[in-house]
Amino acid sequence: MSGPTTGEVVGAPCWLSLTARDLDAAERFYGAVLGWTFRRDDGGDREYAVGRLEEQPVAVIAAVAAELSVRVAWTAFFTVDDVDEAVARIRERGGTVGVGPVGYPPHGRAALAADREGAAFGVWEGRTENRLHIGMRSAPAWLELHTRDAFEAAVFYGEVLRWADEAPAGFEVSYEQDKVVLRRDGEAVARLNSGPVESGSPRPQLRPRWLVRFRVPDPEAAAVAVVAYGGTVVPGGDWGGVRGPEEADGRRVVVVRDPEGALFALEAAGDAKV
Secondary structure (H helix, E strand, O other): OOOOOOOOOOOOEEEEEEEOOOHHHHHHHHHHHHOOEEEEEEEOOEEEEEEEEOOEEEEEEEOOHHHHOOOOEEEEEEEOOOHHHHHHHHHHOOOEEEEEEEEEOOOEEEEEEEOOOOOEEEEEEEOOOOOOOOOOOOOOEEEEEEEOOHHHHHHHHHHHHOOOOOOOOOEEEEEEOOEEEEEEOOEEEEEEEEOOOOOOOOOHHHOOEEEEEEEEOOHHHHHHHHHHOOOEEOOHHHOOOOOOOEOOOOOEEEEEEOOOOOEEEEEEOOOOOO
């Protein structure tokens, strides 16, 4: 067992991955929309690109959707000590495992899974170069789970990811009104929201899911770039958790799709609230 080797807290989100079909097209799109630059790397028999913002790694893009027979989508990965044990816990608690465990030598091992409601996520054992701590105030992204019952989901993820018994000081799960908030050193890393979702809905944005929210200086300007480079803006009425360019609490958020259909959100940097 290699275990986490980056100082990442066990159970915390450690990196983001986009399963795409066309790596070149994905680089052009996310470079224009999010201002990323890219570095290509070779993960054994798979080439992938590390998206970087101001020379710091943000996410991994790999053109493996067709090879692995999975949707083009953004996936959040969470650090575990042992991916085999994590996979066993997922199955024991009613989740499903779609891919893996798969080795990515020399970096580590991963598995793609879904929780009891069908929201996809990944588990990762090994090392990663993403040192930005997803969800911390200075990070370029944070996570939201949209699910039927946030408290029930928190029990599932808490048991699978060992939030209660493995997390060291500075990592906590709090129940706040109808939400569950995952914090590290007092800063929100991820939020689990209860709300109307439709498992198996023909509209993927209404299904239970982890939504990646990328922070940008101007969400509206970034949305213009989304359309210019072949993506689409999701109308507010078609998205269960976001009403349009502004949410009820004043956060500026736009939900969009890239040209291959991957859903994500654009949020004004500095506006994130829990």
